[in-house]
Amino acid sequence: MNFGLFGTIAQGSVIQFPSISYKSIGPELVLVVGSLIIMVVTSLFPAMRRREVVTFMSSSVAAIALIDSIVLWSQFRSHGAYRAIAGSITLDGFSVFMMVTISSAALLGSLAAGSYLTKSNVGVVEFQSLLLLASSGGMILASAGDLIVIFVGLEVLSIALYVLAAFEKRNSRSGEAGLKYFILGGFSSAIFLYGIALTYGATGSTNISKIAGYLAANTITNNGVLLAGIALLIVGFAFKVAAVPFHLWTPDVYQGSPSVSTGYMAAAAKAAGFAGLLRVLVTAFPTLSNQWRPILWVLAGLTMVFGAALALIQKDVKRMLAYSSINHAGFVMLGVAAGSSSGTSASLYYLISYTFVIIATFAIISVFEDPEVGGVKLTDLRGLFERSPFIAFALAIFLVAQAGAPLTTGLIAKFSVVAATVSAHSYVLAVIAMLSAVVAAFFYLRIVATVFSKSVNQEVETGYFSDSDDSVVGEPSSVAVASTVVVDSKLKIDSLTYVVVVVSLLFTVGFGIFAAPLSQMANQAHLLF
DSSP states (O other), X not given: OOOTHHHXXXXXXXXXXXXXXXXXXXXXXXXXXXXXXXXXXXXXXXXGGSXXXXXXXXXXXXXXXXXXXXXXXXXXXXXXXXXXTTTTEEESHHHHHHHHHHHHHHHHHHHHHHHHHXXXXXXXXXXXXXXXXXXXXXXXXXXXXXXXXXXXXXXXXXXXXXXXXXXXXXXXXXXXXXXXXXXXXXXXXXXXXXXXXXXXXHXXXXXXXXXXXXXXXXXXXXXXXXXXXXXXXXXHHHHHXXXXXXXXXXXXXXXXXXXXXXXXXXXXXXXXXXXXXXXXXXXXXXXXXXXXXXXXXXXXXXXXXXXXXXXXTOOBHHHHHHHHHXXXXXHHHHHHHHTSHHHHHHHHXXXXXXXXXXXXXXXXXXXXXXXXXXXXXXXXXXXXXXXXXXXXXXXXXXXXXXXXXXXXXXXXXHHHHHHHHHHTTOHHHHHHHHHHHHHXXXXXXXXXXXXXXXXXXXXXXXXOOOSSTTSOTTOOOEEEEOOOOOOOSOOOOOHHHHHHHHHHHHHHXXXXXXXXXXXHXXXXXXXXX
16 A cells, blocks of 8 residues: 555655745845854854844845845856746746845835844844745745745745734734734735635646646537636735735734834835736736636726725825725736736836835835834924935935825836726726726825924913803903924934935936836746746
8 A cells, every 4th residue: 555655655655845945045045044043143152143243134134135036137147047946936037027126125124124123122033034924925925936946935024024914012903903914914915825725726737837738739518627726826825915905904014013023024025916817817817818807907996096095094104004005016016917928027117116105105104103102193204305405315215205206216116007007908997997096196195295284382272252242352251282292403314324325215216217127127028928
């Protein structure tokens, strides 16, 4: 009797293990091994647990992963795309581009966390290690050639993010954010796994290239099981990228999590989620695009409209940016819904440009956040220009870039996905996108106006008016308190925050003016079919 692996060993058969190409998973290995080394070294030498040392080690690991990703890009340009480790890993322009994006998010997130970890009592080593491990999961998801590997990458990313969301133990909102994210994320993972099971039942494989080959060579007359599997896979990814109506966790999690966790989450989780969505739909199911594209059209339209509309009524900046993130997810989904190479390139360009602006935005927002309270009111930003003109100017650039202002990467990103939508003849969706961009510009400019408004001290004013005819004229009958904000004239900003802001500013404006290098890179980042 054969009992799988044990039966094979008992019969004396040779077990064939796949050849492992460590070069193809180099950036992931750098992040995983680097995080383990940080934990071991700081455990053996407690004196190295200082914030400066751990941040330096973490950012160095992320920088090495970024360099390795760039090296892989040059090798891809020279030798072309290929599959590795028994087809479970795909090294193509798409996966390497996403490695560059996610490793950039890891580097910026690690540097931004340095400022937060200074004023908070949370574990420095644990925070930075989890950030690196989450990035490795995102990279695995982007380069996966098998649905099971995609699920593994998704869970490595998600579990680390659950902990990062609940990392501020002194703030009850942070614990609530982590719990909500964990519970809803668990449901989405179960739905995604069920989708994998149905897809396997319909095609006989979980390997993406084999699924595509099977569907290209066979005509399935009764494809209800397969379509149900695709729908459940889309639902699983839609939760990760915060697409409407699977977005309900986003406002509370973004508001309750530490700002640096929120910024990294908004960048890395969204990039990895869309990487998996593009990999599965465009590579595995191109023959069924007429079935899944209408679903994405509806999701994209709802996500853009609801994200922009609900952001208008928010008074907390982090909650406002949460709905803004939902709106951006709708724009990225335009490129996915286009189902073309130009749509894929546009989505990739949007994701990398959004990564830099959103992490830098939350790095600035974290300066105003009290770790024990959480949340940042819009009025807290009043008078920022008076206290730090450069930071105010940088924040304004990042906000108008998200609105799609000229001379920034935001304009090119929005134009690219709308152009891909028009090329796919989805004219109604393109009009909805442009209208939602106009609405979104309002709340971005609202924040900018607050940043450049003057700060005033709280004061008490005495009102002279009569409530009845018997009142004495001139007698103070009520007290009106001016609702203003008390601001310290000095704003303490960590040097690492300045580094994140300057790098992101150079990227956003630099590639907004000289767009060709980044646009060409996105255009060359094709999926391996």
